[in-house]
Amino acid sequence: MSLTKIIKILIVIMLFPVVANAETDKEFVVMIDPGHGGKDAGALGRRTNEKTVNLAVAKKLQKLINSKMKDAKAEMTRDGDYFVTLKERPNIAKRKKADIFVSIHANSIDKKSPMHSTINGAAVYTLGLKKSDTNLSVAMRENAVMKLESDYSTTYEGFDPSSAESYIAFEMMQHSNMDQSIDLAEAVQNELVRTAGRKNNGVRQAPFWVLVGTSMPAILVELDYICNPRMEKFMASEAGQEKLARAIYNGIERFRKNSSSRSSSSSSSKVIPTTEDVRETEVEVAGKAAKSESATPKSQVNAGGVVYKIQFLTSPTVLKKKDSHLKGLSPVDYYKDGKTYKYTYGEYSSMSEANAGLKKVKKLFGDAFVIKTRDGKRVK
Ligand SMILES: [Zn+2]
Structure with missing residues (x-):
């Protein structure tokens, strides 16, 4: 065959x-x-x-x-x-x-x-x-x-x-x-x-x-x-x-x-996210991130170059593209955090767009959450 x-x-x-x-x-x-x-x-x-x-x-x-x-x-x-x-x-x-x-x-x-x-x-x-x-x-x-x-x-x-x-x-x-x-x-x-x-x-x-x-x-x-x-x-x-x-x-x-x-x-998703949206996600991000990352000054958060991504998986090793742990999600990206690799999906310019994407990813990965990144690195 x-x-x-x-x-x-x-x-x-x-x-x-x-x-x-x-x-x-x-x-x-x-x-x-x-x-x-x-x-x-x-x-x-x-x-x-x-x-x-x-x-x-x-x-x-x-x-x-x-x-x-x-x-x-x-x-x-x-x-x-x-x-x-x-x-x-x-x-x-x-x-x-x-x-x-x-x-x-x-x-x-x-x-x-x-x-x-x-x-x-x-x-x-x-x-x-x-x-x-x-x-x-x-x-x-x-x-x-x-x-x-x-x-x-x-x-x-x-x-x-x-x-x-x-x-x-x-x-x-x-x-x-x-x-x-x-x-x-x-x-x-x-x-x-x-x-x-x-x-x-x-x-x-x-x-x-x-x-x-x-x-x-x-x-x-x-x-x-x-x-x-x-x-x-x-x-x-x-x-x-x-x-x-x-x-x-x-x-x-x-x-x-x-x-x-x-x-x-979604047609109105260009509008600034509601405070509720933001608060919900920020709490989640803060909860998951607190252990491993040094805080970045808050003043940088809304500066230019911020990209929102959905983090859905951590792995001790780099995974192959077809690895079953990724559940078919594609294309994915990852960044290294200490000894673990953190896998992300999507790139969004606003929190509200990221939140819309998050709903979908959550169907595959229940505890996925939105992170902010700049130059490929996570910022808070
Ligand atoms: Zn049949």
Whole structure:
């Protein structure tokens, strides 16, 4: 297999993300992607299969959006029981100028596992870089469908969905819409718990091929485990499907609300930060910095050349760019402080901009905080 080719493709995807449509009068387009179909049944339950559940929930979701969601419409990558390749699905989304991509799946684990008929819970995935065996096995199962395409080794440039080695290239990936994808994933995951009563297996990241080609915020929903007969019964029932569709609908609504309030507040972010913003961050910085740094006179703080950065990690050694501790965050920078290396993300000219960036970084690194720097060195 040619790893270089995969890397080349991924780099092209990274360099040329389709810029999100900024027209405000445009309808919000939700691309619903019911996983599997046709010769690919997906995971098997005892009485039904994944492709059937996925399509049923997707159709109910489409109906909800088209009848109830304001200024929005839903499109489907498939609306019947037929086969669509993993590569074609994001292409359909691009052609329809979709604003978000929601792939719907049902989970399953190996028959030999003692948890096979008891495991349960929903999880929402974004395209991911985090190295985790459990998440990788879910992605491997979902990606395996490409083997049903007769020319899959050409189409996917030698990528082998069942070889862990093939996934190395994914480590380099940075989805151009990662922050928004995580926001969407969190909103939908919350509703799967609240509205559909699913056990919360959290928002996760994994290398799903179907998300690779997407150029808009994109998530993959694992509704619940079809290998668990009780969960299967729920997912096969009219009432269960209704709840699941409603949950995803509510999550999308919440995401839209959050992002519209985000964009209206970011348009005013050039304004001087509120005292509250500043105070909050300063306290955090002071708390973390006190141990290791000599104080710089306060009079220098607002002088020229100040750059705000988000500090998210300390390490005793310099990390490789692809180190899993960085959780895919890129590009990153670091400065040396005593014997430790402190990793930072972003460069902002104002505290308010840095605070906006901080929200995103905090999703990956909960205790990240904003620092002030001058000439690459931290100042207080
Ligand atoms: Zn699936």
